[in-house]
Amino acid sequence: MRYSLPGGKRLMSTLCIASCEMIGGSQSVAMSMACAIELLVTMAVIQDDLPCLDNDDLRRGKPSNHKVFGEATAILACQALHCLAMQHIAMIKAKNVSPDRLLRAMVEINSAVGSEGIAAGQIMDINSEGKEVSLSELNFIHRHKTGKFIEASIVSGVVIGGGNEEEIERMRNFGKYVGMAYQLWNDIVDVIGSPEMREKTGRDMMRDKATYPKLVGIDGSKKHAKELIAEAKQELAYFDPTRAAPLDHLVNFIVSFGNNN
Amino acid sequence: MRYSLPGGKRLMSTLCIASCEMIGGSQSVAMSMACAIELLVTMAVIQDDLPCLDNDDLRRGKPSNHKVFGEATAILACQALHCLAMQHIAMIKAKNVSPDRLLRAMVEINSAVGSEGIAAGQIMDINSEGKEVSLSELNFIHRHKTGKFIEASIVSGVVIGGGNEEEIERMRNFGKYVGMAYQLWNDIVDVIGSPEMREKTGRDMMRDKATYPKLVGIDGSKKHAKELIAEAKQELAYFDPTRAAPLDHLVNFIVSFGNNN
Numbered sequence: 269m270r271y272s273l274p275g276g277k278r279l280m281s282t283l284c285i286a287s288c289e290m291i292g293g294s295q296s297v298a299m300s301m302a303c304a305i306e307l308l309v310t311m312a313v314i315q316d317d318l319p320c321l322d323n324d325d326l327r328r329g330k331p332s333n334h335k336v337f338g339e340a341t342a343i344l345a346c347q348a349l350h351c352l353a354m355q356h357i358a359m360i361k362a363k364n365v366s367p368d369r370l371l372r373a374m375v376e377i378n379s380a381v382g383s384e385g386i387a388a389g390q391i392m393d394i395n396s397e398g399k400e401v402s403l404s405e406l407n408f409i410h411r412h413k414t415g416k417f418i419e420a421s422i423v424s425g426v427v428i429g430g431g432n433e434e435e436i437e438r439m440r441n442f443g444k445y446v447g448m449a450y451q452l453w454n455d456i457v458d459v460i461g462s463p464e465m466r467e468k469t470g471r472d473m474m475r476d477k478a479t480y481p482k483l484v485g486i487d488g489s490k491k492h493a494k495e496l497i498a499e500a501k502q503e504l505a506y507f508d509p510t511r512a513a514p515l516d517h518l519v520n521f522i523v524s525f526g527n528n529n
Numbered sequence: 530m531r532y533s534l535p536g537g538k539r540l541m542s543t544l545c546i547a548s549c550e551m552i553g554g555s556q557s558v559a560m561s562m563a564c565a566i567e568l569l570v571t572m573a574v575i576q577d578d579l580p581c582l583d584n585d586d587l588r589r590g591k592p593s594n595h596k597v598f599g600e601a602t603a604i605l606a607c608q609a610l611h612c613l614a615m616q617h618i619a620m621i622k623a624k625n626v627s628p629d630r631l632l633r634a635m636v637e638i639n640s641a642v643g644s645e646g647i648a649a650g651q652i653m654d655i656n657s658e659g660k661e662v663s664l665s666e667l668n669f670i671h672r673h674k675t676g677k678f679i680e681a682s683i684v685s686g687v688v689i690g691g692g693n694e695e696e697i698e699r700m701r702n703f704g705k706y707v708g709m710a711y712q713l714w715n716d717i718v719d720v721i722g723s724p725e726m727r728e729k730t731g732r733d734m735m736r737d738k739a740t741y742p743k744l745v746g747i748d749g750s751k752k753h754a755k756e757l758i759a760e761a762k763q764e765l766a767y768f769d770p771t772r773a774a775p776l777d778h779l780v781n782f783i784v785s786f787g788n789n790n
Binding site for chain 1: 530572576579581582599600601602604605606607608609610611612613615616619620627628629631632633635636639640642643644646647648649651652655
């Protein structure tokens with residue numbers, strides 16, 4: 269568990285903290301939720317690298333978990349990281365965060381990890397390997413493998429930050445657009461980025477996995493990413509611009525490579 | 530997920546319901562927690578059967594999950610069952626159950642599944658296969674692989690049933706003894722039971738895994754199981770005998786085979 273935690277981009281947790289703070293929540297409250305989110309991200313990447321799934325030997329700049337500790341330990345680490353994340357959320361003690369909101373955040377996050385989230389995306393991903401994949405199927409995979417978790421990271425930040433229903437729904441939409449743009453960015457970087465920038469060294473492309481650039485080209489992918497970020501920013505415009513500034517910069521960062529190159 | 534759910538003994542969930550009702554909680558409240566517990570039990574057995582763990586082809590009278598759906602789907606089903614269990618607990622809406630108690634039950638259950646529970650027991654189990662295992666090591670494995678989850682099933686029932694701290698601690702002790710007795714019973718049945726009664730057709734014994742009967746003999750195991758049940762009943766004596774009757778019968782059932790044969 270400790271071996272695989274360091275080295276991620278911390279994008280999901282940063283989005284959670286920035287969303288929580290924008291709504292008036294304290295960083296200390298957001299931090300516990302953010303830690304839980306990173307535990308779950310680590311769970312997802314250990315699992316994704318397993319021989320029966322993506323079979324990746326490298327992750328976060330070093331040998332993947334099962335390469336070092338074996339498959340059994342890697343699988344058990346995933347389970348234990350999931351548990352630790354849940355305990356972490358359940359044990360948040362802070363003024364202004366009601367247990368009801370913690371339970372709601374728990375539902376959001378688990379829904380994004382389970383059979384309506386990451387697990388669903390993985391199943392679809394496995395079933396489509398080597399096959400012709402349509403754009404709508406690719407969208408399904410990305411939405412479930414990554415998009416919903418990004419959305420849930422943002423929404424859970426707003427929920428524990430004390431957001432009202434209107435704010436929660438706006439930020440859910442914001443998260444949807446950001447999630448889609450993020451995946452496009454990843455796919456683009458996999459094709460044209462430097463090795464250091466690549467999440468998985470272009471392996472998805474090499475292995476004939478479906479990617480956006482393959483389906484709509486690099487330029488089409490960049491254009492779509494920009495459109496999505498514009499949509500995300502429209503949702504953000506509902507909030508106080510000063511408070512929303514960190515999120516505004518974050519979403520610029522997500523597509524900066526796609527824009528500048 | 531649906532394939533592997535049917536067919537278990539439902540012992541953990543029955544203990545949860547009986548504990549909740551003994552304390553004055555309603556069956557409908559206990560039922561949601563009990564369902565979550567069975568989702569987690571199913572997760573644990575799918576995982577336990579994986580090739581890199583126990584590599585079992587049969588479970589609950591039919592081919593194990595990975596035999597039918599493949600390893601990747603089995604692993605993802607585990608993850609999704611865990612999520613579903615958490616959502617199930619978080620969404621319990623009932624009079625007399627505060628969100629605080631749901632969060633507390635969540636901590637109990639996850640602690641029994643993660644790095645201080647099932648995952649820890651599995652790691653120790655893997656590391657000790659083929660080696661000489663002492664009685665204290667065997668106790669560690671059983672306590673973590675099964676005992677803590679039985680304890681947590683009982684404690685979470687008491688917690689959501691509205692038990693006070695004294696009642697929770699008594700039932701935690703009760704659960705400890707029941708958990709140990711249960712594992713002894715399983716080991717004994719594996720040696721002398723009929724094939725229908727055997728959980729895993731004596732395979733642990735065949736594979737040279739540590740078991741109680743191997744370390745202390747059948748008679749010693751039976752004697753110890755009886756002692757543990759007597760200890761469990763002492764904790765139960767604190768409660769109203771009429772209300773405690775279902776639990777009393779349940780623990781008799783757990784060691785009935787060990788006693789009568």
